[in-house]
Every structure is written in C-alpha cells, then in structure tokens.
Amino acid sequence: MKEKTLDIFRKIAPDVMGTIRERYLLLRQISDAEPVGRRTLATLSGLSERVVRAHVDVLRRSGLVRFTAMGITLEPEGKRLMPELLECFLRLNNLEDMQQRICTALQLEDVYVVPGDCDSDETAREEMGRQAALLLNDLLTPDRIVAISGGSTMAEVAHCLPESNTGSVVVPARGGIGNHVEFQANYIAANVAEKIHGTYRMVHIPDGMSPSALKLMLQSDEQARENVALAQKAHIVVFGIGRADVMAKRRGLSASECQTLLSKQACGESLGCYCSLPGEIVHVTNNVGISLKDIKQHPHVIAVSGGAAKAEAILAVMRACHTGILVTDEGAAKKILTML
Structure with a gap:
C-alpha cells in the first residue's frame, strides 16, 4: 500500500518530489555535521542560501530542527524520524x-x-x-x-x-x-x-x-x-x-x-x-x-x-x-x- 501511494504521489506531484529530496538531504547533512550554519549547508548541498533558508525554516516549524547560537541541530523528533525518512526516500527515488x-x-x-x-x-x-x-x-x-x-x-x-x-x-x-x-x-x-x-x-x-x-x-x-x-x-x-x-x-x-x-x-x-x-x-x-x-x-x-x-x-x-x-x-x- 505504501509503495502504491508513493507511486501516485510521484505521478500527480513530481515537483514535490524534488522538494522532499532537498529537505531530506539537508536533514542528512545536519545530522552528520551538526551544529552547522546555513552557509555551510548551502555549500554541502549545492543549493542557494535562499533555498536552504526556506527549507530549514519549514523544518524548524515542523519541529525537526532547531536554531542555536552555534548553528542548526536536529531536534529529538528529527533524529527519531531519520530511519523512516531514509526508507521513504529510497522508495521515492526508486x-x-x-x-x-x-x-x-x-x-x-x-x-x-x-x-x-x-x-x-x-x-x-x-x-x-x-x-x-x-x-x-x-x-x-x-x-x-x-x-x-x-x-x-x-x-x-x-x-x-x-x-x-x-x-x-x-x-x-x-x-x-x-x-x-x-x-x-x-x-x-x-x-x-x-x-x-x-x-x-x-x-x-x-x-x-x-x-x-x-x-x-x-x-x-x-x-x-x-x-x-x-x-x-x-x-x-x-x-x-x-x-x-x-x-x-x-x-x-x-x-x-x-x-x-x-x-x-x-x-x-x-x-x-x-x-x-x-x-x-x-x-x-x-x-x-x-x-x-x-x-x-x-x-x-x-x-x-x-x-x-x-x-x-x-x-x-x-x-x-x-x-x-x-x-x-x-x-x-x-x-x-x-x-x-
């Protein structure tokens, strides 16, 4: 059922798949390098600082990351979700x-x-x-x-x-x-x-x-x-x-x-x-x-x-x-x- 749902999402919202990919990779990079600044994230991901800022703001409001004086880190909920996110990401990318x-x-x-x-x-x-x-x-x-x-x-x-x-x-x-x-x-x-x-x-x-x-x-x-x-x-x-x-x-x-x-x-x-x-x-x-x-x-x-x-x-x-x-x-x- 999960796989069928993901296939439907890929067909009706292919533009959303790109957003999901970018946000997952940012979470992965934050997990590996935390605390990390937006400029560093932009360099690591190849995205512009403007795009990185928009993504991490959404992730912060979702309770997955937090901003500190040292940089961006994962919230406990973000760490908990990483294995499930990887599984979904694998499916989304075939x-x-x-x-x-x-x-x-x-x-x-x-x-x-x-x-x-x-x-x-x-x-x-x-x-x-x-x-x-x-x-x-x-x-x-x-x-x-x-x-x-x-x-x-x-x-x-x-x-x-x-x-x-x-x-x-x-x-x-x-x-x-x-x-x-x-x-x-x-x-x-x-x-x-x-x-x-x-x-x-x-x-x-x-x-x-x-x-x-x-x-x-x-x-x-x-x-x-x-x-x-x-x-x-x-x-x-x-x-x-x-x-x-x-x-x-x-x-x-x-x-x-x-x-x-x-x-x-x-x-x-x-x-x-x-x-x-x-x-x-x-x-x-x-x-x-x-x-x-x-x-x-x-x-x-x-x-x-x-x-x-x-x-x-x-x-x-x-x-x-x-x-x-x-x-x-x-x-x-x-x-x-x-x-x-």
Whole structure:
C-alpha cells in the first residue's frame, strides 16, 4: 500500500518530489555535521542560501530542527524520524528497484544503493561508509577475522563503524600503496580494531615488489608470513574499487604494463586485480594477501564504491567477483543499469 501511494504521489506531484529530496538531504547533512550554519549547508548541498533558508525554516516549524547560537541541530523528533525518512526516500527515488535489478543481474548476495553521487556529493560517500559499517558490524564476532583494504572509502567505513566489544582480529587485505597514511590498509585495520576493541596485525610489504624481492622478504620475515596467512583465512573481506587507469598510475605500473591494460580494455581494479568490463581478470599485480581471484573462499564479502565515474570499474570488478554484497550510490547505480 505504501509503495502504491508513493507511486501516485510521484505521478500527480513530481515537483514535490524534488522538494522532499532537498529537505531530506539537508536533514542528512545536519545530522552528520551538526551544529552547522546555513552557509555551510548551502555549500554541502549545492543549493542557494535562499533555498536552504526556506527549507530549514519549514523544518524548524515542523519541529525537526532547531536554531542555536552555534548553528542548526536536529531536534529529538528529527533524529527519531531519520530511519523512516531514509526508507521513504529510497522508495521515492526508486532505489529499491535499482538494488534488486543490479543484484539479480550480477548474481550477488545483496546490493545497497544510497542516495546521491559521491563524485559531487560528499554526503553520499559518508552514507556508503555508514551502510557498509552497519553491515560489517552485524557480521562481527570474537572468533572472526576481518580483512580490509585501503582507500578513502574504507577510511570512511572505519570512521562510521559503531563502537563494540566484539574483539575480532583485523588485518589489511593487501600490502600498502600511496603516500597518504590515513588511507593505508594497515592504518585502517588499526582504526577498525580500536573501534571494536579487537586486535590487529600489520603487513609491511609495499605493493609492486619484484617476485624475487617479495619471496626473499617473506622467507626472512616470519611475522609477515603469519599475517599474510591470517588475511587469507579471513571470514569477512571489505574492499573498495578503483578505476584501472587511476590505480595503475597510483601503483606505479610500468609503461609496458599500462599498455597491456589498455590493450586488454581493463577498466576496474580491486585487490591487485585489473578487470575488463565483461569481468575478466586481465592483469594481477605482484603482492601478498587477498586476491580477487580467490575471493569466493571467504564467507562474507562486502565491496564498497560509488560515483558515476566509477560505474564501469564497479561493474567490471563485481562481474569478476561474482559474490558478496555491493554498497554503492545512486550515481553509479544509474550508470551501471544503463550498461547492463
């Protein structure tokens, strides 16, 4: 009945749907950043200050937000309604239908699509992180090993993870790349472990080492061997997805390797594996830890990535992955559906 009512509203008042969308996103941004000023809200939402002022005045009169000297905050009633508002918002934007169609087409365990496009809306990235964190939290038990990859989206997952006493063991899924410490898998694993009062292991092996150097390092470092073996036994794997061209540059691939990726039409990368749009793994970097090739041996898999610019990459990797849960955003989902 709810769904039928919402369909009727969409048909007879499509202009109202835009207003509802804007007000929901403002509430979401207030919830994430409170107390927050109208000017900041205008910057975050991309709306004019005049439109923001009109919306928040209505929300204030409805008892959902209040104005303070520090900025705008949610009233208790606003906080209580947020889960219900999200459910309605998903229906209004046909996100449930998107989720089901992508899930069926890619034969995944489940798909979660959050509102917005993280290419232009940071709130969408935060919402993806929150959704993935909730999924991870539901899977945590003291006897489980969690492996998590690096990247800004994984850092958001760690940030959004609720504190608990599950005490799981957390390990990086792969060796490190890049110069941003806060996006390194080791650092993110440590943050997750701190949130859940668990323990963590580190893998101090950079990505892209030669096979001989990698073999020598593993032979001479017993702790590294143990930590890599632990990652390969992980019960839960959480990873991000990147564009092949961006990740090739970040990993410092040689000119010949980049040419190989180009010739084989690689468009997505995850866990050291470069994939073409049909889901074929066309190149694998030399590293230790978890590989997309063996991902099905892990009972619980959560992939998190969004933005329309990454749609091809997400589709390529999830076709290769062919298992687990995908958390993405509306921008990527719409483009994925056009390609499917």
